[in-house]
Amino acid sequence: MSDKNALNPHQPVLYIDHCRYRENYRREALLLHASLVEALRALHPHVNLQLRINENGPPEEGAFEVAIAATPTESSSDRRQIWTGLRRVPFASKVPHVDDIITSVCHALNLVGDDDSTKKELHRKIMSNLRRSRNIHNAEEE
Secondary structure, three states, X not given: OOOOOOOOOOOOEEEEEEOOOOOHHHHHXXXXXXXXXXXXXXXXXXXXXXXXXXXXXXXXOOOEEEEEEOOOOOOHHHOXXXXXXXXXXXXHHXXXXXXXXXXXHHHHOOOOOOOHHHHHHHHHHHXXXXXXXXXXXXXXXX
């Protein structure tokens, strides 16, 4: 499974902690990772986002939390918290969409500059890539 492979020490890691009592959370975690990989690949082809799920054992009931680190780390304090769905209601709002977190992920990995033109260009690339991938996905379903 994607969260059991050995980690490359030179690539970023997405850490997702989710409640094990909600069966669809694992599927949502895998889908979120796949969407982020696709979005990052379009912006920075050299970045290979790795995944770890429930790295530190089972989290709180109802949790869906997303953190990222530039390199694999054992310490949760070295990870940057991107999303927490712990206190969100209803359950559908606990899991983020890639659009909600892609900018935070890019900033956490230092993939963007601080000037406004870089931010605007990054946002434009991300949105066009997501639209393109959604169109391809919708065409495959039909």
